[in-house]
């Protein structure tokens with residue numbers, strides 16, 4: 001590969017990686033405060049993508065005439081509806097299991113994952129759905145690399161949202177309450193923190209971010225398929241573990257890293273190998289640096 | 303006036319009955335201690351009052367309002383504040399964040415003043431405000447836990463073995479501060495195994511054995527009581543100080 005090809009792969013990887021990072025936020029935040037790996041996150045990402053298409057469909061010619069406004073409406077509606085879905089998931093599948101052994105909610109989260117994906121499969125008849133063209137498909141030549149306006153928009157939106165979520169966690173009262181629960185679940189209520197409420201907010205925020213990631217994915221690739229949540233969920237989970245699960249900036253770092261790796265993998269190896277590469281990264285991280293890149297703090301908490 | 307009134311409190315963990323019908327009260331501005339050996343039910347009592355454990359029966363009133371059975375965060379909002387055994391600070395957060403969390407239920411506008419007040423009481427915390435709480439020494443962590451409790455502007459401040467695991471000199475500092483807190487008019491319910499120190503700070507006390515109150519009285523009465531002297535102060539009958 002020439003240096004400019006390498007650079008191009010890095011840039012492509014950063015774009016998809018930013019989307020994975022956005023999904024990874026949900027894994028990492030939920031794990032951070034209740035030590036649950038919420039596998040439903042991958043399904044919420046898929047649900048968000050499908051709800052986005054549905055909103056575009058409902059907007060009809062309005063979206064065709066104002067594509068950017070249409071996208072904004074689709075993202076917001078999908079995020080809100082998916083947050084509501086995440087609320088439902090927490091309420092029905094996890095809250096009743098709060099005092100059960102840790103493996104129980106994990107299994108429950110897998111069940112929710114498969115349930116949501118099956119429902120989408122049945123409702124859409126397993127047919128891929130098509131996203132409209134929002135921005136011009138004509139690529140920009142930016143020095144040695146080319147990028148479409150859509151790719152630039154995706155990276156900007158995804159990274160801006162991750163920075164915003166990080167700010168929220170670090171600098172708001174609710175964010176401080178989240179970190180308090182993560183640091184000491186037992187004494188947080190003694191401060192007057194309503195733990196149940198904060199856990200709900202965390203699930204909903206993670207769901208909303210997954211939905212935005214789903215819509216961005218749809219805009220980027222043009223079609224969404226009923227099994228997109230499986231691969232997307234796996235990659236984002238790997239991103240969360242790689243960045244240091246429980247660590248919010250780690251979601252971004254992990255997402256970008258996994259994105260770049262899988263981007264190179266698609267060039268060097270046949271396409272079918274992509275999942276194997278991501279699994280390989282996951283296994284390597286778990287074996288050699290289970291706390292992830294930025295995960296020291298989590299390790300000493302656990 | 304009575305700030306905290308507890309009647310017939312029973313705390314159970316499945317088949318284990320940790321507290322067997324405790325009656326106690328703390329008047330406004332009063333410092334009261336609960337003494338007892340390991341496993342007597344002291345922590346169970348405080349944890350139950352703080353809402354961490356639901357009472358099996360009994361009533362709890364704060365300023366005449368029933369609060370028994372409320373979840374911990376709602377008890378905290380009513381400013382019945384627990385500084386739990388073993389400090390339970392937020393190690394991964396900074397000292398400043400720990401203190402701000404103590405004032406979680408207070409309006410934003412009051413927090414700066416409250417922080418300044420806590421730093422007056424614990425000047426040693428001042429230079430550590432930006433440090434992670436987990437990096438503090440044991441004594442500093444206990445000061446942080448007390449400071450975090452003060453941040454709530456408590457009606458009644460409940461302290462569960464604040465001297466536990468501290469070097470005697472550091473424990474003395476902690477007791478000096480508790481004395482100050484009590485003198486400032488905050489009602490304090492102090493659980494201690496360090497009976498001597500506790501009875502120096504408190505005006506009144508209860509002795510808890512196997513979940514029951516076996517003795518109560520003024521600090522002077524308890525200090526002079528034969529049973530207390532034998533079981534908790536390590537004196538033989540008739541010994542003089």
Ligand SMILES: Nc1ncnc2c1ncn2[C@@H]1O[C@H](COP(=O)(O)OP(=O)(O)O)[C@@H](O)[C@H]1O
Nearest residue numbers: 315318320338339340341342343344345346347
């Ligand atoms: N979470 C719990 N589950 C079961 N038993 C408990 C629990 N907490 C305390 N106990 C039991 O209740 C009794 C009183 O304990 P505790 O209130 O911690 O006493 P103290 O604080 O006076 O040392 C002990 O026998 C203890 O083993």
Ligand SMILES: [Mg+2]
Nearest residue numbers: 344345346387
């Ligand atoms: Mg105890």
